[in-house]
Amino acid sequence: MRAIDVQQLQKTYASGTVALKGVTVSVEQGDFFGLLGANGAGKTTLIGILSGLVTPTSGTGKIFGFDIDTQRDDAKQQIGIVPQEFNFSIFEKVWDILMAQAGYYGISAKDAAPHAEVVLNKLGLWEKRNQPSRALSGGMKRRLMIARALVHQPKLLILDEPTAGVDVELRYGMWEYLTELNKNGTTILMTTHYLEEVERLCRNLAIIKNGEIVKTGSVSSLLQGMDVRTYVLTVDSTANVATVKGFEFGAMEPASVEVTLRKEQSLGELFDALKIAHVQIFDIRPQENRLERLFLDTIRA
């Protein structure tokens, strides 16, 4: 079963801006899916169409088999949306915001209360339930957005840059919670600028560029498909490094050197070659996040 099935979605805004140029992408039920793209690539437009905030110019979209145009109410019932920007009333209390959102999905306050309590507790907001939302810190507001999106227990959670501007500790907390949600069966689609987040959380991803999906697949297969990867080695001395043949060495300092491996070269081969040259390795780390490399290569192509 596909949680999201989008075919040839196009969107041209009244201003003439072409935001989507025939996007086709699918997300399987239970997946944790990353949608990557530079600013203005079309991520938020795509999410807007799925959630009913943006009207597509053409194309079709289905959420768990429900057409977003002809079976709009059923499709909406499946989705919980966490938008990029805070969009709750700053004058309302946390609890009231959740109860109103449940009401819009046809759940009475009485029926919504037990689950809302669980979600607020999970997200560390239970003690703040009677406070107006404007009194919350930035991180708490972000968590309130997640709590609001979950109050009707959606099968699909869509998060648009959920950890933007969130401190490290809170980000880790959110990662744990989202992972738990996903393990419990909630399908998650997430956009983010933090590529380590995608590498850590997502099983599949799509990269969108200028309104088109330019790459899609599992995170592991896409990373394996990369042509080169670069590491920084900390060594006892770089004096003998130049004698090692068959590897591409880059920036060199007395005790560190960059080395780029081709797709067919393994780290074992590198270590063996350095050992023969009497270079002792103390430490090794990727020069950059691999997904970051993949992302940059893709959007610059």
Added chain:
Amino acid sequence: MNKTIQWIAYKTIVSKEVNRFMRIWRQTLLPPVITQSLYFVIFGGFIGSQVRQINGVPYMAFIVPGLIMMAVINGAFANVSSSFYSTKFQRNIEEILVAPVHEAVMMAGYVTGGILRGFLTGALVFLVSLVFVRPAIHDIVAIILFSFLTALVFSIAGLLNGLWAESFDDVSTFQTFILVPLTYLGGVFYPIDSLPPIWKTISMLNPIVYMVDGFRHGFVSGGQPIWIGASILIVLSAVLSGIAYTLLRKGKGIRS
């Protein structure tokens, strides 16, 4: 469309609207009471004592129904236009748009909120008027019917204003340049029949004339047959509803 879901959604919007105007009662309920009290004192008391009877009743008794209607009109209109525009401005309208709430239900929820505020402000002004005059109830049906139709028409008009507005200036522009002149020229302070024929004809194009006239009929006999005014207001509310519903369906100002 699941009726239970839509009914709960409707109640949620209404409850949110009522909570909003009750929470900020100093901005929503108190000002009309003070303003209309001043009208009672200045026009009804000081100036009214210099004016002969109109339609067989003292001037104060003549203006009370119109002043109550003014409160209903402004309360209903301002509630929906400001609330709806604020939710657009703060983008929390998206809370409703992402949920399976039908446009008709969304419209009904906001309009009901406006009607309730219109009723409440009208009732408060009526209570204040009792300090100055004891109006006789002549036709309770007319009072209920015209309060409802007036609040309905101006709640829908407020929704249209909120939908079209792109800034807070746009919200106040309609009130200042259209609503206020129409209200003051709507026969609140004078009988339309006393106008020269040409001005009387022009005034008959103003829907507020029918609202005030029909509501006044509930307290003071006379005026036009109420079915004429009621029919005009029913048609007007149907037309405005149709426009508002179409705009909501198209997502005017709320969907990209």
